Amino acid sequence: MTPSFPASRxxxxxxxxxxxxxxxxxxxxxxxxxxxxxxxANVDLPRFMGDWYVIAYTxxxxxxxxxxxxxxxxxxxxxxxxxxxxxxxGGFDGKPKKYQPKGFVVPGTGNAEWGMQFIWPFKGxxxxxELADDYSSVVIARNKRDLVWLLARKPQMSDADYQRHLDRIxxxxxxxxxVKRVPQQWP
Numbered sequence: 001m002t003p004s005f006p007a008s009r010x011x012x013x014x015x016x017x018x019x020x021x022x023x024x025x026x027x028x029x030x031x032x033x034x035x036x037x038x039x040x041a042n043v044d045l046p047r048f049m050g051d052w053y054v055i056a057y058t059x060x061x062x063x064x065x066x067x068x069x070x071x072x073x074x075x076x077x078x079x080x081x082x083x084x085x086x087x088x089x090g091g092f093d094g095k096p097k098k099y100q101p102k103g104f105v106v107p108g109t110g111n112a113e114w115g116m117q118f119i120w121p122f123k124g125x126x127x128x129x130e131l132a133d134d135y136s137s138v139v140i141a142r143n144k145r146d147l148v149w150l151l152a153r154k155p156q157m158s159d160a161d162y163q164r165h166l167d168r169i170x171x172x173x174x175x176x177x178x179v180k181r182v183p184q185q186w187p
Contacts, residue, residue, distance in 0.1 A: 037172055039109065039110070039128055040112045040130075040138075042111065045075055049073045051071075053182075054066075054070065054149055054151055054182045055162065056150040056179050058180070059180055065090045067088040068092060068184055068186070081103030083101045092185050101116050103126065104123060127141045139151075139165060150165050150166075
């Protein structure tokens, strides 16, 4: 026996679907069109691998109180990138946290665009931009302008260099009020 639904419930489903679709489309239409973020022309993956200190970033729920943040990359034999993100939660002596997403280099991008996967099958956009010629600093961005990271090979950065990077991040279309400097303290 097939369950019967009241006529009003059957008519409600298409209305809800239409309302949801309209809301989704209006949200997309309300976003100002921005040019794509320009990535580095070519990233030498072996040279990019290793430890990078997070100097500044847009906090997320997992790292909003992160101290001593380090992002480490290791190139796997299959071309993927093993990533280890570590930090102390809430202070320099806070609880250690560790996340291990996997990076997937997008072919044809000069190794400057990756899909970063925390949870299968979802991959977040990861754009390598503002890469210093000597690989001493880099900005990782997203076209949505929702998340950004300023990374460096050393845990400290001069105020002048920091401001120069912030100016470039702002020029990409980011709201600098959402960017936080990471407390870094190493012996």
